[in-house]
Amino acid sequence: ILQGEIQELQMSLASKEVDLRKLDGLLKDTGNRRGRGPSLTSQIVEVLHSLAKDSPEGVSARAVVQEFGQTRDDVNESTIRSTL
Known part of the structure; x- marks a missing residue:
């Protein structure tokens, strides 16, 4: 019984690690986009x-x-209005 529970927990942990890596990648991608190009204020x-x-x-x-x-x-x- 314990071995089965351990295996389930390991699979759950592995799944959560994959999800965290995906989220981390999305956050890094968003951060990179912010640094590129002119600011929102300058565009407006x-x-x-x-x-x-x-x-x-x-x-x-x-x-x-x-x-x-x-x-x-x-x-x-x-x-946009608040930036104006």
Whole structure:
């Protein structure tokens, strides 16, 4: 009985180790992406600047959100607005 339980625990442990390695790989990949390229703020400012060139009377936050949404779909509206 004990041998069976030990074997089950070993299999469970091995499965959890595999899951942890996968999670670790995902976290490392996410960390690497963050370091690449311009920051979120600079990307938003770039969109704002390009819109402002074409619109001397001013640019609405809605216009920036819509334009930025075409560039990156992984950032929500509230994040963009708070950055502005």
